[in-house]
Amino acid sequence: MGTNRIKRFSLLFLCLFFFIGFSVNGLSQPKTLVIGHGGEPAHLNPLTLSQPSMDRVFNISEPLVYLDADANPIPALAIKWEVAEGKKWRFHLRKDVTFHNGDKFTAKDVAFTIDYAKDPKNKCERRGLVKDYTYEIIDDYTINIIHEKGTIDPILPAVWYCILILPADGVAKIGIDKFTQGPIGTGPFQFVEWKKGEHVILKAYDKYWGGKAKIDTIIYKTIPEAATRIVGLKTGDLDIITDPPPVEVKSIEANPKLEIRKKASLYSMHLQLRCDISPFKDNINLRKAVGHAIDSEAITKQVLGGFGIPEGSVTPNTAFGYNKNVKPYKYDPGLAKEFLKKSGYKGEEIKYVSSNGRYFMDIEVNTAIAGYLKAIGLNIKLELNDWPTWIDKFTNHKIEPIFLVGWCDNSGDGVENLFDTAHIDSPYNWLDKGGIPEVNQLITTAKTVLDKNARREAMEKANQILNDYYYYGMCYTPVKVFGVRKGVKWSPRADETIYISNKDEKN
Amino acid sequence: MSRAITSILTLILLSIIVFLIIHITPGDPARMMLPMESTKEDVLEMRKALGLDQPLVVQYLIWLKNAIRLDFGSSIRAKYSASKIFLERLPATLELSFASIVLSVLFAIPIGVFAAIKRSSVWDFAVSFVSLFSLSTPRFWLGILFIIFFSLWLGWLPPYGRGPGLFYGISQLFIGDYMTFYSALKHLVLPSATLGTWFFTIFLKYTRASVLEELGKLYVKTARQKGIGELRVLLVHVIRNALIPIVTVIGLQIGSVLGGAVIIEIVFSWPGVGQLLLQALFVRDYPLIQASLFMVGAMIVVIFILLDILYVLIDPRIIYKTT
Numbered sequence: 001m002g003t004n005r006i007k008r009f010s011l012l013f014l015c016l017f018f019f020i021g022f023s024v025n026g027l028s029q030p031k032t033l034v035i036g037h038g039g040e041p042a043h044l045n046p047l048t049l050s051q052p053s054m055d056r057v058f059n060i061s062e063p064l065v066y067l068d069a070d071a072n073p074i075p076a077l078a079i080k081w082e083v084a085e086g087k088k089w090r091f092h093l094r095k096d097v098t099f100h101n102g103d104k105f106t107a108k109d110v111a112f113t114i115d116y117a118k119d120p121k122n123k124c125e126r127r128g129l130v131k132d133y134t135y136e137i138i139d140d141y142t143i144n145i146i147h148e149k150g151t152i153d154p155i156l157p158a159v160w161y162c163i164l165i166l167p168a169d170g171v172a173k174i175g176i177d178k179f180t181q182g183p184i185g186t187g188p189f190q191f192v193e194w195k196k197g198e199h200v201i202l203k204a205y206d207k208y209w210g211g212k213a214k215i216d217t218i219i220y221k222t223i224p225e226a227a228t229r230i231v232g233l234k235t236g237d238l239d240i241i242t243d244p245p246p247v248e249v250k251s252i253e254a255n256p257k258l259e260i261r262k263k264a265s266l267y268s269m270h271l272q273l274r275c276d277i278s279p280f281k282d283n284i285n286l287r288k289a290v291g292h293a294i295d296s297e298a299i300t301k302q303v304l305g306g307f308g309i310p311e312g313s314v315t316p317n318t319a320f321g322y323n324k325n326v327k328p329y330k331y332d333p334g335l336a337k338e339f340l341k342k343s344g345y346k347g348e349e350i351k352y353v354s355s356n357g358r359y360f361m362d363i364e365v366n367t368a369i370a371g372y373l374k375a376i377g378l379n380i381k382l383e384l385n386d387w388p389t390w391i392d393k394f395t396n397h398k399i400e401p402i403f404l405v406g407w408c409d410n411s412g413d414g415v416e417n418l419f420d421t422a423h424i425d426s427p428y429n430w431l432d433k434g435g436i437p438e439v440n441q442l443i444t445t446a447k448t449v450l451d452k453n454a455r456r457e458a459m460e461k462a463n464q465i466l467n468d469y470y471y472y473g474m475c476y477t478p479v480k481v482f483g484v485r486k487g488v489k490w491s492p493r494a495d496e497t498i499y500i501s502n503k504d505e506k507n
Numbered sequence: 508m509s510r511a512i513t514s515i516l517t518l519i520l521l522s523i524i525v526f527l528i529i530h531i532t533p534g535d536p537a538r539m540m541l542p543m544e545s546t547k548e549d550v551l552e553m554r555k556a557l558g559l560d561q562p563l564v565v566q567y568l569i570w571l572k573n574a575i576r577l578d579f580g581s582s583i584r585a586k587y588s589a590s591k592i593f594l595e596r597l598p599a600t601l602e603l604s605f606a607s608i609v610l611s612v613l614f615a616i617p618i619g620v621f622a623a624i625k626r627s628s629v630w631d632f633a634v635s636f637v638s639l640f641s642l643s644t645p646r647f648w649l650g651i652l653f654i655i656f657f658s659l660w661l662g663w664l665p666p667y668g669r670g671p672g673l674f675y676g677i678s679q680l681f682i683g684d685y686m687t688f689y690s691a692l693k694h695l696v697l698p699s700a701t702l703g704t705w706f707f708t709i710f711l712k713y714t715r716a717s718v719l720e721e722l723g724k725l726y727v728k729t730a731r732q733k734g735i736g737e738l739r740v741l742l743v744h745v746i747r748n749a750l751i752p753i754v755t756v757i758g759l760q761i762g763s764v765l766g767g768a769v770i771i772e773i774v775f776s777w778p779g780v781g782q783l784l785l786q787a788l789f790v791r792d793y794p795l796i797q798a799s800l801f802m803v804g805a806m807i808v809v810i811f812i813l814l815d816i817l818y819v820l821i822d823p824r825i826i827y828k829t830t
Contacts, residue, residue, distance in 0.1 A: 040786065042584035050540070123556050123586075125542060128549065180586055196595055197778025198668060223667050223776040227651050231659050231666040388534025388791050395538055395550060407543065420544050427546045 031506050032217040033488065035498055036229040036241040040197060040222040045180040046164035047117050047124045054162065055498045056200045056220050060100075061164035061185030064091050064110065065157040069493045071266055071318060071412025073158045077105065077165055077186060081157050083450065084144060089156050093141040097209045099167040100190040107143040111135050112168035114145075122176075126163055154450045158411035188213045188502040197222055204502075213502040220498075233258060233483045239506060240490065240498060241483040243360065246305020252483045262307065262481045263492035267408040268314040268417050269359060271369060271473035274401045274430045279350060281432050285343035287470035290402075291329035293336035293376045294369055294474045303364050307479040313463035314407060314421055315414030316477035318494045321446065321459030322414060326467045328475065336376045349379045351400035358387045359406050360478055366404050369474065394428070402473070410495045414459050415446045422466055431471065439465050510815075514808045521804045522574070522797070526567050529796050535559075536583045536791040557583060559793075570797065579798035584790055589798035593780060597802075600779030602673045603771065604764040606699035611706040612757065619714025620746065623722065634715075638708040646767065650701040650774040657697060667776035670694035698775040702767060706760055713756045717749040751818060758814040762807050 041053035046061045066076035077094055084090040097105035117124045118131050136144040145156065153159065170184045182191050188210065189202035200220045204213040221238065223229045230248050232238040234255060244252060244260075252258050271294070273280045273287055280287055300308030309317060312326035352373075354366035363384065370382040383400070385393070393399040409416035420426050423443045424434040434440075442462040446455045466472065480496045487507035493499060537553035538545070554560045558569070573580060579590045622634040658666035669691075671679075676691030721727065722745060730740045769781030776782075780799060787795040 042582070042790075043586055045586070048586065050542075120552055120556055123540065123553060125540060128542065128545060177587070195778070196592070197599070197782055198776075221668070221776070222778070224773050224782070225651075225667075225776065228654060228667045228774060228776060231654050234659055235662065235666060237666070386534070387789065388536075388539055391538055391543075392533050392535055395535075395545075395547060416544075426544070428544070 031215050032219060033215050033240070033490075033500060033504075033506050034219045034221060034238050036223045036232050036238040037220050037498070038224055038226065038229070038242050040224075041200070043180045044183045044191070044194065044200070045176075046183065046185070047113070047126050047166065048122065048180075050125055056202070057164060057183060057185070058187070058497050058499045059189040059202055059218065060183050060187045060191055061166070062187050063161045063164055064093075065161055067158060067161045067410075067412055067493075067495065069263070069491050071158075071410075071494045073161070073412075077110075078157070083152060087150050087152050088136070088144040088146045089152070090138075090142065090144050091157075093143065094209060095141055097186050098207055099170055099186055100184045100205055101167065101170050101173075103167055103169050105165070105167075105186055106140040107137045108140075109165050109168045110143050111137055112171070113163060113166045116166060116171075117163065129159060129163060151448065152450070153447070154455065155411055155413045155415065158413060159416075162410060189218055189500065192217075208502055210502050213500070214505045215500060218500055230483065233485070236485070239485045239488050242498070244481060244483045246307060246361075249305060249481065257486055259484055259486055260481060261484050261490075261492050262479050263494055263496075264309060264316065264318045265408070265478045265480050265496055266316060266318050266410055266412060266494045267406050267478050267496070268311070268316045268475060269308075269365075269404060269406045269478055270314055270421075270475040272403055272405050272421070272430055273471065273473050274399070275469075275471060276430050276432045277401060279345065279348065280401060283343050284470060285339045286345055287473070289336045289339035289343060289345075289376060289378070290373060290473040291336075291470050292332045292339065293378075294329070294372045295331035296328045296474045296476060297331065299365060299368050299474075300476055303368050304361055304476075304478070307360075307481050309477040309479065311475040311477055312467050314417045314466075314472065314475060315459060315463055316417075318477065319409060319412055319414040319417075321418075321456055321463075323460035323463045326460075326463045329470075333376055340376055340378070345378070347377075347379050349381050350402065352380050352382045352402040353390065353393070353400040354382060354384050354404060355390045356384045356386050358390065359404070362404060369404070406478075408495075412494065414463075415443065415455070418443050418459060418462055419447060422462070422471065436465060436469065510812065514812070517808060518801065518805055519571075522571065522801050523567070525797055525800045526570065527563075529791070529793055530563055530566075532791075534791040536793055539790045540583065570794075574801070579801070580794035582787075582795040583792045584787075585792075585795070589794040590802070592783065592795060593799050593802055596778060596780045596783045598672065598674060599669055599777060600765065600768055600772070600781060602669075602695065603698055603702060603768055603777055603779060604761070606673070606695050607703035608706060608757065608761070608764060610699055611703040611710055615707045615710035616714050616753070619711045620718050620741070622711070622715045623718035624741075626719065634711065638711050641704045642708045644704070646701055646705060647770050647774060649704060650698070650771060653697045653701055654774070664697050665694055666697075668694055669777055698771050698777050701774070702764065702771045705767060706764065709756060709760060710753065713753055714749070717752050718745060721745045721749045754814065754817060758810060761810050765803055765807075 037055065039053055041049060041056060043049065044057055046057040049057060062076045064076060064078035065073050065081060068074050077097060078091040079094050080092040082090050093107060099105060114130050114133065114135055116122055117126050132148050134146050134148060136146065138144060147153065164185065167184050171179050181194065188205060188208045190205045192201040192203050194200045199222065202218045204216050206212055223232060226243060226245050229238065229241040230244055233241045249260055253260055273290060275281055296310035300310055310328040311317065312328050313323060315322045352370055355362050366382060370380045373380045407417045407420055420428055422429055422431060422435060422439055424440045429435055439462050442458040445458040449455055480492060482492055489505040490500060535550065537557055537559060538550050541549055541553060570580065577590065581587060582589045582592055585592055618634055622631045625631050654666045657664045671687045671691050673691045673695055676688035679687040727740060727745060730744055768779055769785055771777060772779045772782040784796065784799045787799065
């Protein structure tokens, strides 16, 4: 009897031992998140990298002020920011932060970052955001940012969310060339490896100021072909993929282990009508004809697969300053033809240029729009240009009278889109003789006044005036789509980046 | 010696043509680097920083002077030596090209010989059908089909990526690590089979035609009449003579392999030179485009020289004369 009892206890003990052993082992299993990305970064220097390639570096380096998934400013390396002396932005820096190489983060790193970005020799993509600024270091954890003309940008902290802070000593130690291939930051993940054309591997930083991430490793895999990314998701190789084509969305949703996650973007796509040249100059009836000829609802539903939101302005519904009373133009081909008749249009050819692969489904959207315009009697000649050719024409003001273009104000504020498209000081203002005086004034107010309500009112009014002017033939907000494995706790962001926070998880 | 001079002149001419074409094509790499809202002045400043404000002739001569020292400049986008970037990616393309050529030759030559021997039979017809199908099918589509069938449905092979790489996998065999080699092979199968289908058809047709031509010659009849066995006639006499045009075709196709690899590299996310060049073209990364095309040109020149040597080894009667 005693022997049996011993045997029973031994068996129970063994079972418990293995159960606990496997459980503990299961708990300590490294969690790796694998992301299938369509693009390969040119390098990993956060200040000289173009926006679409920023996904990896946003996990490695941080700005002073970050934006949450809905583009609201939140503390990052700065815990507090305020306007000081009426014309300076004062940032109070976080004290318990170290870079991945162990160096402490201080105001001198912010100063170094600004100097680096300003220097034309470094060819920083972000130089335009910092070139007119200087700084005052008050102490190790306080720094003032000052515009050289003494003006104040009310949204500077949000605008600078893509100015990711470089380690002054770290760059000096390893040199900028090595840093560009393997950056050091303060973010929740640190750089491990970059196999060019294949993957970037990041691992959780133990001493991250916000607490160690729940995901141990992130692997960004470069997979240019969308069909291949989808197969990778379905085979279980990938956890998140970017930009599945609309035709594949149903097959992803039909898979019990997968789902689609989406987020309205901060991008504004719009059909720009050049009001500075014929045939749209001084011809509001022709512009009205275009506006009412296009069924933006059908385009976003059928062409974009529902991943677009028709809008009435270039301020997307995700951004501050959006005016919900400014509606998309009503699709009415009969009305469009009446306006066309009133415009005096005599059938002359109107050139329309489409970029090729720059924007999501750009060729398809432009082809659909051209079809609508031809249906009411416009003689449209649609031309495809690759992006370098397109942007060359755009920069040199040689672009065709109609073109689809996207602007993105990643600060989450609508003022920059308005400024870039419609203010007299913008080089890409397509209004005649520098624009509409009232709109210029409203945009200037929105860019310089600190009062949020005054800014909002100014932007809402500017959008209404431009809508009444039929400056844009059609507008829509793209919805960024991701294919995701169920059990991955991650949310898409309005700025379209795949940022993995220390709170995201994978089961 | 004359071959060496011709080769050098060819490369210089190639560099001039490539330089001119990429510089006169619309698109400005300085503009490509800057955000949308950048002004013309911002672009001019960037062009100056990149040295693109110099006259074309000056830019070319600076490039040529550096190229002689094997310095092809820095990639505008990657800010890193263009030649280093190219050389980092080259092994992947060589691996893919080599595997696809080897696979296609391994299948095409025996099947081509068989089709020639069984001329006008049902086997010959079947081979013609397969080769026509293979030639008519776009490789892009075929690649995706292979991925869906072998990766998604069967789960046998990975759908993308290079894995550890064949060269590394082979090196690991020497320390008894078979799994790394196996993983490298698994990653290589689908892309090399996809790329190889095109060449399989071409080599197959040439092999069949070349063997048929040899089989009709007098020396074959003589050999048979002397009592030499059919297999020996085929292997020792016919195939050896038939190889010269086949080797020529293989050599000519090597340039196509490097070009055809671009599509396959995109579909299978193969990190090779083709994908690199395509990305460089999209952003007008002049130094990287020039370096890549120049080095590919140099490789092809070397391959053609090696082919000439191979001819002599196959047929010692071939003598190269200088005039």
